[in-house]
Amino acid sequence: MQTFWTQGYDATSYGDLVEATGLGRQSLYQAFGDKQALFTTVLRHYGQRVTQQSLEVLSGDGSPIERIRQWLNRLRTRSEVHRNGCLFTNTAVEIVPHDPDVAAIVQRELKRVESALCRTLQQAIEAGELSGEEYVGELATYFFGIAQGLMVMGRLGMSRSKLKRYTDAALTMLET
Amino acid sequence: MQTFWTQGYDATSYGDLVEATGLGRQSLYQAFGDKQALFTTVLRHYGQRVTQQSLEVLSGDGSPIERIRQWLNRLRTRSEVHRNGCLFTNTAVEIVPHDPDVAAIVQRELKRVESALCRTLQQAIEAGELSGEEYVGELATYFFGIAQGLMVMGRLGMSRSKLKRYTDAALTMLET
């Protein structure tokens, strides 16, 4: 997962994966199949390990608005440490246009995040933390896009202070 | 340029470029050099043709705020037509992490957009269209990230209405 995440799909050879896992070539093939099958398994694993953390933050206890702040700030601090962006974002840009199988997984997993954002924002309205005039779907798409932009900027190597200013500005949307 | 834009760098073979241009293999090599050199030429061409349009909109006449609206809406409508995102964004995600030469070009060209945003926002403050409390650099980075997110979502194939709601939400930042 780390190798695909850092290098991307095409730039990662099967030999890289053999080396990264420490397993034998044949063992990898028997366990996961060919390169595409291994990659889709990686995508699902990423969804259950990394994306799942986002969902848990968003559906946690406490103030819904605060949860969204926490969610975005965690994405940011994670991006600042390892500048690899998000595996789903990277995959979306690199190979979604010419691989329907991969596209389906990426879109399904990303949809889960957007839906979680939608639920949290709905709770914010019900808790009176957000003006009911806002359409939660619109705001959810907004923060979804904010996260995509953040991931690109992280992979671009932008400075921590710039990423911080970016997310801070984005979060002022919740103060109206 | 179109081929690299649609397929990405790694997924584009030299044979694809021969076919796309209608030129001979040797002619391409003589004119542009190897694949990486050809790609950097493409990146510069993209900067002068596509990105230049963004800069012109941002530095045009009329209301600065309105120019930023126009800029973002043009990015959006363009993304809705050919769902290839932005060549710089795609390149940033795909190969910036392991190609310093390409990274330098991408970062330089993207910096031009961010700087133009900065200038336009400064003009908005001077024209009294924007509260002076805002830091223009912060807002410029914000809209820069908004654009990156938009490009990813466009390449993800998200619906036109969703992209519209996204940019509309992002632009409300100018109404405070």
Place this chain on the structure above:
DNA sequence: TTTATTGTTGAATGATCGTTCCACAATGCA
């Protein structure tokens, strides 16, 4: 027309890729 230079085409080269074949070790069972 002859010659020198430039540009083009097809085939070849070496490298790397994903994938598979085959021999061998390890393991579970009797």
Place this chain on the structure above:
DNA sequence: TGCATTGTGGAACGATCATTCAACAATAAA
């Protein structure tokens, strides 16, 4: 211990890649 099955490691295969070589055509100069 003997045997059958499963998992492992190295070498090989065919395909594709970027790149270059060498023969050929086209053009310009004299």
